[in-house]
Amino acid sequence: MTQDATRPPEPSTAPPTDATASRAGAARETLEDYTLRFAPRSYRKWSTGVVATSALGGIAYLADFAIGANIGISYGTVNALWGIAVFAVVIFLSGFPLAYYAARYNLDLDLITRGSGFGYYGSVVTNIIFATFTFIFFALEGSIMAQGLELGLGMPLWLGYAVSTIIIFPLVVYGMSLLSKLQLWTTPLWLVLMVLPFVYLLISHPESVETFFAYQGEEGRGTPSLGAVMLAAGVCLSLIAQIAEQIDYLRFMPPKTPENSRRWWAATILAGPGWVIFGAAKQVVGLFLAVYLLATVAGASAFANEPVRQFLEIYTNIMPAWLALTLAVILVVISQIKINVTNAYSGSLAWTNSYTRVTKHYPGRLVFLGVNLLIALVLMEANMFDFLNTILGFYANCGMAWVVVVASDIAINKYLLGISPKVPEFRRGMLYAVNPVGFGSMLVAAGVSILAFFGLLGETLASYSPLVAIGLAFVLPPVIALATGGRYYLRRTEDGIDVPMFDEHGNPIGATLHCQVCDQDFERPDMTASGTGSGHVCSLCLSTDREGRHVLPAS
Template sequence: MTQSETRPTADTGTPAVRSVDAATRETLEDYTLRFAPRSYRTWSTSVVAVSALGGIAYLADFAIGANIGISYGTTNALWGIALFAVVIILTGFPLAYYAARYNLDLDLITRGSGFGYYGSVVTNVIFATFTFIFFALEGSIMAQGLELGLGVPLWLGYAVSTIIIFPLVIYGMKVLTKLQTWTTPLWLVLMVLPFGYLVVTNPESIDDFFAYQGESGNGGTDVGSILLAAGVCLSLIAQIAEQIDYLRFMPPKTPENSRRWWTAVVLAGPGWVLFGAVKQVVGLFLAVYIIANVTDGADIANQPVQQFLETYENMMPSWLALTLAVVLVVISQVKINVTNAYSGSLAWTNSWTRVTRTYPGRLVFLGVNLAIALVLMEADMFDFLNTILGFYANCGIAWVVVVASDIAINKYLLGISPEQPEFRRGMLYAVNPVGFVSMLVAAGVSILVFFGGLGETIAPYSPLVAIGLALVLPPVIAVATKGRYYLRRTDDGIDAPMLDGDGNPSALVLHCHVCDQDYERPDMAACQTHGAHVCSLCLSTDKVGDHILPAQPARA
C-alpha cells in the first residue's frame, strides 16, 4: 500500500469535502447506507443507549395493551405480553450484538446473514412498512391530543403531526441524539408520576384490573386468546431495527469499556422490550380504570391521550391536566416519529439505490414515508388496529427470526455462515436461499394460518408458525446448500485486515477513487479495472459493473 492510499480523517470525524456529488455529501452526514466508521462514532456507550431508548417513548404501547386487554381480558393479555417479551429478547440479542460489534444497520446485516445483496430488499420493504404503520399510529394519537386540547380537527391534526417531523429528521443522527437525550427526563416524569399516583390513591383499581374479563367475558385463561394477544404485540418485533439504527454508532468494544459496552447493548437492544411490556401493561391498567370509572369510558379507553387526561385530573385542576396530557402526547410522538421517519427513509433509500443503482437522496423517501403514513391516518387506522398489527406481525417475525437464526445457529453454532459480516456488492450473491426462501415460506404460511386458510382452529397460532419455520428453515437450507450462496468472493482485493487486535472493525483509512473521499477499511474493496479502491456506495451505484470484482470459482 502506498503512502498516497492512506489519508487521515479530520479531527471531527467527518472527511474533508472535495469535489463530491450529492449522494456522497448526504451519506457522510450520518453514514446513510454505509458502515459507521470509528472516526464518526464519538459518542459514549451511555449516550448511544439513552438515545436508542429515547426512541421507544411511543404511546402506541398503551393503545396496544388496552386493545388486547379489552379484546381478550387481563389474564390472557398479560400472558400474551410475557410471551412477546421472551421472543423479542431471544431474537433481538444476536442482532443487537452484531450491529454494535460491527457497526452496521440491520439491512447491511441482513444481506450477509442469509439473504444476499438483492435478497434483503424485500426485508427493507417490510421494515419500511413497520415505520409508516407506527408513524401513523403515533401521529393519530398526537392528533387526538391536539383535538382534545386545542380543538384542532383530526384531519388537520394528522397533517400537523406529520409535517413537524420533517425538519427534525433532515440532519440525521447528530440532531436525533440531542433531541432524545434532552426530552427523556421530562417524558419519564409525565408518564410515571400520574400512574404511580393512581395506584396509591385508588388501590381498589388493582383488583379491578386483574378481574377484568374483556369483551369475551369468559374470564379464563385461553391459549388461543393468549396467542392472538401476543401476535398483536409481536408486530413490534421490527423495533429492533430502529434500536440498531442507534446501536451501530457504539464505540469499539475494548477490555476497558467491556462492562459498559455490554450493558448498553443489552438494555438498548433487546432490553427495549422490558420498557415496552411495562407500557402495555400500564395501558391496559388505565383502560380498565377508565371503563370502570368514566361514563362511556369504553369508547375512549384505548386512546392514550384520554388515559392520561383522566389520570391527571385525579391529581390537579382540569386545565392543567389537559395541558400536561397534550404535552406528554406531543413529546412522545415527536420522540418516536423522528426515529420512524429517519429509519423509514433509510430503508426506502437503500432498496431504491440497490435496485436502480441511483441515489435520489434520503429526503425524497423521507417525504414518501410521511405521505404514506398520512394516508393511513386519514383512513382512521384505529378502527382496524388489531387486524393491521396482527397481519404485519407475521412478516416482521419471519424476517427478524430468520436473521437471528442465521447469526446464532449458522454463524456461531454450525459455522456454515461466515462469522464476519459482509454487505458489499460483488462480495455477495444476488440472492441467498438460506434466508430469502426461509422468510418467504415462514411469512407466507403464517399469513395463511392467520387468515384461517388452514382452519379457524389454528388461526391464533400464526405467530408460533412464523417463529418455528423462521427458526428451523435457515439451518436446514444452509446445510442442504453447504453454505455455497453466502459469499460470491472471499477476497476483496485488499491485503490489510478487516478487524483490529480487539476484534473491532479496522480504523485504517483508504481512498475511494470514484467519489474522491476517505473511508475506513470495512467500507472499501478493490476496484476491478482501475487498480484502486472503491467504497460501498459507489459499488452500489455502479450501473455498468465497471468496479465490481469478478466471482471466484464456486466451491465444490
C-alpha cells in the same frame, strides 16, 4: 471522511456521470448518517451511555398503551398479560444477536441481513417490510398526537394528522447528530409524565389492582386460553421490527475495549433487546389505565384505549383541569415527536437502501424521508386507528419471519453450525444476489403464517399464526443451509485489500483508503479492491456502479 461534512458540495458544471453522482452522494454521507454503509470509527464520537439513551428515547411512543388496552379489552387481563409475556420473551431472544452484530460491527439491520442468509439483493424485500413498519407506526403515533391536539387545542383530526407529520421533517434532516440531543433533552420530563398516573392509582386507589386482574374483557375471557394468548401476542409481536430502529442507533456504538466492556455490554443489551422490557411495561400500564377507566368513568368504553384520554382522566384526579389538559397534551406531543423522528429516520434509510440497490442511483435519504411521511399521512387520513388489531396482527407475521430468520442464521448457522461466515458481509460483489437460506425461509414462514392468520389453514390454526411464523423462521435457515452446504453466502472470500479489517480487540479498524470513483477517503471495512484491477472503491460507489466495472469477479 476528510471533507467538511457540514458544507454541501460545490455545484458542478460537469456532465452528470455515475462518478459525479457518486461524489455528490459521498459528500453528503455525514449529513445523512452513512445511509448505505458501515458507520465509520471516526464518526462514532458518542459514549455508550449517549447511544443507549438515544436508542431508548425512540421507544417513548404511546402505541404500547393503545396496544395493551386493545388486547386486554378483547381478550381479558389474564390472556393479555400472558400474551405480553410471550411477546417479551420472543423479542428479547430474537433481538439479542441482531443488536450484538449492529453494535460490534457498526452496521444497520439491512446490511446485517444481506450477509445473514439473504444476499445482496435478497434483503431488499426485508427493507420493504421494515419501511412498512415505520410508516404504519408513524401513522399510529401521529394519530395519537392528533387526538391530543384535538382534545387540547380543538384542532380537527385531519389538520392534526398533517401537523404531526410536517413538524417531523426538519427534525430528521440532520440524523444522529440532532436526534441524540433531542432524545436526551426530552427523556426526563417524558418519564415523569408517563409514570405519574400509574403511581397515583397504586397509592390512592389500591383496589384498582384487584379490579385489573379480575377484568375479563368484552368476550368474558376470565381464564387463560392458549388461542387468546397467541392472538394477543400476535398483535404485540407486530413490534418485532422495532429492533431495526434500535439498531439504527446502536450502529454508532464506540469500539468495544477491555476498559469499556461492561458499559458496552450493558448499553447494547439495554438499548437493543432490552427495549422490550419498557415496551411490555407500557402495554401492561395501558391496560391497567383502560380497566380503571372502564370501571370508574361513565362512557369510558368509547375512549379507554386512547392514551391521551387515559392520561387526561388520571391527571384530572390529581390537579386542576386546565393543568391536567396541558400536561396530557405535552406528554402526547413529546412522546410522539420522540418516536416519530425515529420512525421517519429509519424509514428513510430503508427506502433509500432498497431504491439505490435496485436502480443503481442514490437519490439521498431526504427524498425518501418525504415519501415515508406522505404514506403515513395517507394512512392517518384513512383512520387506521379503528383497525389497529387487524393491521398489526397481519403485519406481525411478516416482521417475525424476517427478524427470527436473521436471528436464527446468526445464532445457529454462524455460531453453532459454522456454515454461515461469522463476520458480516454487505458489499456488492462479495455476496451472491440472493441466498435461499434466509430469503427462502422468510418467504415460506411469512406466507404460511399469513395463510394461517386469515383462516385459510383452518380456524383452529388461525389463532396460532405467530407460532407458525416463529417456528418456521427458526427451523428453516439451518435446514436450508445444511441442504445447500452454505455455498450461497459468499460469492468471493477475499476483497483484494491486504490491510486487516479488525484491530487487536476485534473492532473494525479506522484506517482509511481512497476511493478512485468518488475521490473520497473511507475506512477499511467499507472498501474493496476495484474490479478494474487497480485502486479501491467504496461500497456506495459499488452500489451505484450501473455497468459493474468496479465489481470484483466471483472467485
